[in-house]
Amino acid sequence: MTTPDVDPLVARMRPFGTTIFAEMSALAVRTGAVNLGQGFPDSDGPPEMLAAAAEALRGGQNQYPPGPGIPALRRAVADHQRRFHGLEYDPDGEIVVTAGATEAIAASILALCEPGDEVICFEPYYDSYAASIALAGAVRRPVTLRPGDDGRYVFDPAALRAAFGPQTRLVLLNSPHNPTGKVFTPDELALVAELCQEHDAYAVTDEVYEHLVFPDAAAPHVPLATLPGMRERTLRISSAGKTFSCTGWKVGWASGPAPLVSAVLRVKQFLTFVNAAPLQPAVAVALALPDAYFTEFQEGMRRRRDQLVAGLTDAGFDALTPEGTYFVTADVTALGGRDGVEFCRSLPERCGVVAVPTQVFYDDPEAGRRLVRFAFCKRPDVLTEAVTRLRQLKEAR
Numbered sequence: 001m002t003t004p005d006v007d008p009l010v011a012r013m014r015p016f017g018t019t020i021f022a023e024m025s026a027l028a029v030r031t032g033a034v035n036l037g038q039g040f041p042d043s044d045g046p047p048e049m050l051a052a053a054a055e056a057l058r059g060g061q062n063q064y065p066p067g068p069g070i071p072a073l074r075r076a077v078a079d080h081q082r083r084f085h086g087l088e089y090d091p092d093g094e095i096v097v098t099a100g101a102t103e104a105i106a107a108s109i110l111a112l113c114e115p116g117d118e119v120i121c122f123e124p125y126y127d128s129y130a131a132s133i134a135l136a137g138a139v140r141r142p143v144t145l146r147p148g149d150d151g152r153y154v155f156d157p158a159a160l161r162a163a164f165g166p167q168t169r170l171v172l173l174n175s176p177h178n179p180t181g182k183v184f185t186p187d188e189l190a191l192v193a194e195l196c197q198e199h200d201a202y203a204v205t206d207e208v209y210e211h212l213v214f215p216d217a218a219a220p221h222v223p224l225a226t227l228p229g230m231r232e233r234t235l236r237i238s239s240a241g242k243t244f245s246c247t248g249w250k251v252g253w254a255s256g257p258a259p260l261v262s263a264v265l266r267v268k269q270f271l272t273f274v275n276a277a278p279l280q281p282a283v284a285v286a287l288a289l290p291d292a293y294f295t296e297f298q299e300g301m302r303r304r305r306d307q308l309v310a311g312l313t314d315a316g317f318d319a320l321t322p323e324g325t326y327f328v329t330a331d332v333t334a335l336g337g338r339d340g341v342e343f344c345r346s347l348p349e350r351c352g353v354v355a356v357p358t359q360v361f362y363d364d365p366e367a368g369r370r371l372v373r374f375a376f377c378k379r380p381d382v383l384t385e386a387v388t389r390l391r392q393l394k395e396a397r
C-alpha cells in the first residue's frame with residue numbers, strides 16, 4: 001500500500017539528500033553572501049559561440065538532432081582531441097554527444113556495470129559519481145586523496161592496488177580533479193593504466209577541466225587514453241560547460257572505441273534521447289577557436305587563482321594551491337575551525353561568504369573534516385570583495 005507519509009524514494013537513493021551546492025547557494029541568496037560555493041563563472045563565454053547559438057536558434061535548428069549528436073559537433077570534438085592531445089577518434093561511431101558530462105558519466109556507468117560490480121574512484125569525488133554508481137546498483141571503492149607535504153594531494157599506491165579485485169569493472173578518473181585541483185602525474189596515470197590492464201577493467205575519465213591546468217603544475221594534463229593499452233578500454237568524457245563558461249548549456253561528449261560508445265549511446269537514448277539542438281553547432285564553433293582562446297582562458301583563470309589563494313592565505317587559511325580547475329581547497333584549523341560543515345554553515349553570518357565543505361565528498365569524512373572549497377571562477381572584483389570579507393575572520397578572533 002502506498003501512503004503519503006512514507007518516503008517513496010527507492011532505498012538506494014535515500015542516502016542522497018539535497019546536494020550541498022543547493023543548500024549553500026540558498027544560504028548565499030538568503031544572507032546576501034558572496035557565493036564562492038558553486039563552480040559556475042559569472043561572465044559569458046566566447047562571443048563567436050554565443051552568436052552561433054543565437055543564429056542556430058533563429059535559423060530553425062530547434063528540433064531533435066541526431067541521437068549521437070550533430071555531425072559538425074562530432075567532427076569538432078574529434079578535431080579538438082587530435083589538436084590538443086594527438087588522439088584519433090572517428091566522428092562516426094567513436095563519439096557521442098550527451099546532456100553535459102554528467103549524463104555521459106551516468107550513461108557510462110549504467111551501460112557498463114551490473115549490480116554488484118565495483119567502481120573505483122578517488123575521494124573526494126564529484127557528487128554525481130556516488131549517485132550514478134548507486135543508480136546502477138554498483139558499489140563504489142574510494143581511494144583517498146590527502147594533502148601531501150608539498151601541498152599537492154596524493155594517494156597511497158598500495159591503497160589503489162588494494163582497491164582492485166575480481167569485482168572491479170571500471171575506474172572513474174577525474175583529472176584535473178574537482179575539488180582538490182590535483183592534476184594526476186604521468187607516474188600516477190601509469191599505475192592506474194597498469195592496474196586497469198592487469199584486472200581487465202575499463203576506465204571512464206572525466207576531463208571537463210582539460211584546459212584548466214596552470215603552468216606551475218607538476219605535470220601537464222595527459223589523457224589516460226593516450227597511455228599504451230588504454231585507448232581501447234577508456235571512455236574519455238569532456239564538456240563545453242567549463243572550457244567555454246556555459247555551465248547552463250549542458251553539452252558534453254564521450255569518446256572511445258566503437259563498442260564502448262555504442263553501449264553509452266544505447267543507455268543515453270533512453271535517458272534524454274538528445275539535447276540542446278541549437279547549442280550543438282555553437283559548441284562546434286567554440287571547439288575550433290584558435291589556440292589563443294584556450295591560453296587566454298587559462299591565463300585569466302590562473303590570475304584569479306593567485307588572487308584567491310593569496311587572499312585566503314592572508315585571511316588566515318591554510319590554502320592548498322591547485323594545479324588546475326576552478327577551485328582551491330583550504331584547511332580551516334588555523335582559523336579555529338574543527339569541522340568544515342559547521343564552518344561553512346556559519347561563514348555567511350560571520351563574514352558574508354559562502355564556501356563548500358569537502359567532507360561530504362568522501363566516504364571517510366574524517367579525511368576531509370577540516371577542508372573547505374572556494375571557487376575562483378568569478379570576476380576579479382567579486383574575489384576582491386570576498387577576500388576583504390574573509391579578512392574579518394582573523395580580525396574578529
Ligand SMILES: *Cc1c(COP(=O)(O)O)cnc(C)c1O
Pocket residue numbers: 099100101102103126174177178206208238239240241242247250251252
Ligand atoms: C562541472 C563538472 C561536471 C559536470 O559537467 P556538465 O557538463 O555540466 O554536466 C562533471 N565533472 C566534474 C568534475 C565537474 O566539475
